[in-house]
Amino acid sequence: MGIYDRYFLPRLTHMAMGTSLLTPYRERVIGGARGRVLEIGVGSGLNLPLYGDGVEAITAIDPSAPLLDLARDRAATAAAPVDLIEASAEDLPLSCDSFDMVTVTWTLCSVRDPARVLAELRRVLRPGGALAFVEHGRAPDPPVRRWQDRLTPFWRRCAGNCHLNRPVAQELEQAGFRIERLDTGYAKGPRPMTFMYEGRAVSAG
Template sequence: MGIYSDVILPKLCDLSMRNVRLHPYRKRVVGAAEGRVLETGSGSGLNLPFYRRDVREILALEPDPALLAMARRVPHTEIPVNFMEASAEAIPLDDNSIDTVVTTWTLCTIPGAAAALTEMRRVLRPQGKLLFVEHGLSPDRGVRWWQDRLTPIWGRISGGCHLNRPIRSIIENGGFRIDRIETGYMQGPKPMTFMYEGSARPE
């Protein structure tokens, strides 16, 4: 793997979801949530401090009980938070019951991303919104080449994360209309850092 084994792999810890370079993304995306919010793949609760008072309730959905236990200990605002041990591929909520779905660096990992997006659309109210920031497939051929080759290894050491998912088309094929999307590399190795940030509404 040459330079990628010598440079990229030692820097994997720098791409941790705790990375402070991700805070601006969290602040913009999570800060735009309102009403009754479903956060899919809420993990250890890193987004909780970024919610604003426009949110009246947070439903934190996470299939890993160890991560949920960590999330329960995270200091956050006084917004009520209900922690749900469940998968985004089978969300245990009623149809049209959510104002905002938040997904941050989650669609890369969910085994059935298409099924998860179908579920997100089901639980969203007709005028609800999906807020997202994800990393995924780069438009640059050379970077895509590395993403395709690194993904099998990366997935084994990062909980099933895919570097090469085409996030925009996955969201659109899941029944959403993109309202806003911004893409580009954040600081770091390019195969891991091409970001998609934006919002979408149910078709």
């Protein structure tokens, strides 16, 4: 891990993800969590204060030790016990059928292998469990998509492997999830970076 990734990127990520423009999305996704919850890409813990009394326990995964250090204070004051684990979402150190819900906020854009991550999420979800998500990704408008494709090679190098052009709904369905609810649209900001997918999915099999 280079100096930029270790010392600068975690702080930049925390600042970028902490914008108030994202708060309503977080509140809707996290506010519906129940039971035993797995959050992948917990980062600096910005979601942790939003979990409600219906949550029994939270397992929070992130591959970045510096970001997990930033999350510790929020974990200490969360509504449910939080277990912070440094690990890759492609290889979760967790048992099968362990969680009632998985929450994912702006994480699938930056994982190395989305298909493998989603397979892991299906593995650890209990039968009947749900995935609640909000992600940014591939836009429906051809001019915006072209800009996303042009910008992504540069963007991913300076933004922690973040891809602007991943087709979120398609990736979920190809991984064996059935989308129960999906809301899409542009958030405020540059369109290549702000087409949002927000919803809920369950395992199709």
